[in-house]
Amino acid sequence: MKQNRVAATLFALLVAGIGSSVGAPPNCRYLPGDAEWPSPAAWAELNQTVGGRLIASRPLGRPCFEPGVDAAECAVTKAEWTFLDTYLKDPVHVMSPYWMNNSCSPFLGPSGECALGNIASYAINVNNAQDAVAGVRFAQANNVRLTIKNTGHDFLGRAAGAGSLALWTRNLKEVTYLNRYRGCNYxxxxxxxxxxxxxADLYPAENRGRRFRVVAGSCATVGVxxxxxxxxxxxALSSKYGLSAxxxxxxEVVTADGKHIxxxxxxxxxLYWALxxxxxxxxxxxxxxxxxxxxxxxxxxxxxxxxxxxxTTYWAAVSAFFRHLLVLDKLDGYVSGFTITALGFSLVFALAPDAxxxxxxxxPxxxxxxxxxxxxxxxxNNRASLHPNYASWFDAFAGQVEYSTNNSVGGRLIPRTVVQDDLPSLVAALRDIAENSTTVGGSAINGVSVNVTEARIGAAAVPGASAVLPAWRDALFTLNFGIPLAEDAEWDVMRTGQRWINEKQDRLRAVTPGGGSYMNEATFDNANWKEDYFGVNYEALRAVKDKYDPEGLFWANAAVGSDASWQPAADGRLCRVQ
Known part of the structure; x- marks a missing residue:
């Protein structure tokens, strides 16, 4: 029941918007406007410590609101609102309208309030470990919420937080290839x-002669x-080598006590295992x-x-594709990425390594x-081609996929046994998602076939070798489905869409017992998040959390220990669970 209470409280927070007060309640993180909020001199000292890389946050939609509307800048902001680069280059805003919760949407001006809302108040442009150490120590010493933002892909809202200090790590761009690494097990x-x-940083044109592959996402802008x-x-390389984890x-990390280890x-x-x-x-x-x-x-x-x-014929063809995935699953390294809508099916990419x-x-x-x-x-659009290396294949197939910043998603891992034994129920659930979502803008179902079993990738997949959700090892493919949102979508529309996603996620759960979900493509308010995202690893992960972060400095939605440490109050601040 406690995890449901956290979700309900957060829902109330996002609906109400973010406020501030003159004094913080006991056992809560401070917000701007609190008497205890760090003084300008304290922030200036932090700025000096990090070499002038402290950034005061500004809502992206500010030019579109009174006072001081800037019509030209507002037009640019609106035009670029759904561009990936808008959020990649910004230190605090994330690629999720749900988590920015219309606190300063450029489409809702010029009258009304423009506030940061659920977005961090300050960010440190982290250039080295000592910048992160300074940020961690400042947050601890001043009772300020701490968040971590990398590129901004964030469906669960883990990189956002009212009144927080964000550690923006996007500019840590080191890529060093080692011809021979020697460690305990490799x-x-x-x-x-x-x-x-x-x-994109892994395969720049000038380095493609290195002849190395590294497991990274199918979306080129995700931080690895x-x-x-x-x-x-x-x-796309997972069926050959395993998951990225x-x-x-x-x-190389900085811990909650400010140590660089x-x-x-x-x-x-x-800690290595948990990460x-x-x-x-x-x-x-x-x-x-x-x-x-x-x-x-x-x-x-x-x-x-x-x-x-x-x-009838279309969904029979989709069913035939799923059955054929069981055949492709047996081929070393063969991966399929596909999209299903009410209008049609697309094999976006297939990959055969070392062809x-x-x-x-x-x-095949x-x-x-x-x-x-x-x-x-x-x-x-039937096509096949041979490429000299992985980067060339990526450019031709996965690199051409366009990703939206204006949606929310849910997802599910689909076990092989479900496709083998209960395919009609699975297809019926997917048909329901594809055909019965027009009231909230329609939905595309995206899937990627994977084979990350022990038999395929070896010791890395042995139970307990890592904190990876065990359901990954039984999955034939992972899928997600989303709600595309209009640029000027009202908050009630976003909230309705979130409810719809959870309803459909629940239906998929009913036909995929033990399936679990890929936590990066799922919902923050899934009542079964502990089981679905962490499975049998949860209690062991909780022990690691308690050891390295006993005070809960690193708090995130649907994260291990989150329901037992802090919860968002109505004004956005984090308060200790009583």
Whole structure:
């Protein structure tokens, strides 16, 4: 019941907006306007400590509100409101209208209030570990909420927080390839990645001759070292090498007591374990991680589409694709990324690593095409190609996918056994999502097939080797579905969409017992978040949390221990759970 109370309280906070008071209640974090809020002199001293890299936050929509409307700047803000780069380059705003909660939407001006709302009040542009140490110590000493923002991909609202000091790690861009790393359990090529490294940073044109691959996201702008890896991290390379969390050899972090340490199998091994899949922003501040790297080589890619011209036939074709995934699942490294809507199906990308010819990617699809022909389904945009390396394949397939900043999502891991034994129930649930969401803007279902079993990737998948949700090892594919929102969507529309996502997530849970969810593509107010996001690892993760962060400095939604330490009050501040 406590976790439901936290979700309800947070819902009330987002509906009500953020306020402030002249005195903070006991046992609560301070907000601007409180008598105890750090003085300008205290902030100036912090700024000096971090070399002038403290940034006072400004709402993105400020130019569109009185007083002082700037029509030209407001027009630019509106035009760029859904651009990824808007949020990548901003130190505090996140790619989620739900978590910015219309506190200063440029489409709601010029009258009314423009406030930061749920967004951090200050941010440190973290350039090194000592900047993070300074931020951690300042937050502890001044009873200020601390948040961590990397790139801003944040469906669960973990990188946002009213009145917080944000540690903005996006500019930690170190990429160092090591020809030979020697550790406790691994000897071979590796890469050291700063916390702000994105997929595009791994494969710049001038470095493509290095002949190394590194497991990173299918979305080029997601930060590899942040919530992606700490939440598990699936990739187009996962069926060959495993999840991103399976790759980590060591972490460079700053802990809640302001210490700069290395966590590895031989040092702080419990923290090392927890950071590999146990959730982002909750145990320590990641400065960098060192991961396995693999020899690069030729990669084959494919894609196709078919339209929904007859509902019964269309969903029979979708069912046939899921059955065929059970065949593709047995092929070493074969990955499929697909989108299902009420209008049609698209295989956005398929990948066959270390391919010798196009036939390595198109050949395994031939039996499925025969089934489509038997159903009288016409395939369009059918393509296959061979590429000299992984980066070239990514540019041609995954790199062409456009991602929206203006939506909310839910998701589910789909076990192999469900596709084998109860496919009609699964397809009925997916059809319901695709066809019965027009009142909230429609929904696309996106999936990526994975095979990260012990049999495929070895010891990294052994139960207990990492904090990765065990349901990943049984999953045939992961899927998410979202609610696209209009630029000027009202708060009630966002809230209605969030309820709809949870309702459909619940229906998927009913037909996928034990399936779990990829926590980075899920809802913050899932009443079953402990089971769905952490599974049997929860209590062990709670012990790590209590050891390294006993006061709960790193608080995040639906994170281990979050319901037992702090909860948001009606004015946005965090208060201790009584």
């Amino acid at each position: 000897t071979g090529p590796a890469a050291r990645l700063g916390a702000g490294v994105q997929h 070292t942040g919530g992606f890896t700490q939440g598990g991290g699936h990739s 399976d790759q980590v050899l060591e972490w 290395t966590a590895s199998p031989s040092e702080h091994s419990d 590999r899949g146990g959730g982002a922003g909750n145990y320590a501040v990641a400065i960098s991680m060192t991961v396995k790297a693999y020899p690069d080589g030729q990669v084959a890619g494919a894609g196709f589409a078919f339209a929904n011209e007859d509902g 010798k010819s196009e036939d390595d990617i198109s050949g 699809l031939a039996p499925f095409f025969a089934e489509l022909q038997a159903l009288n389904v016409t395939v369009t």
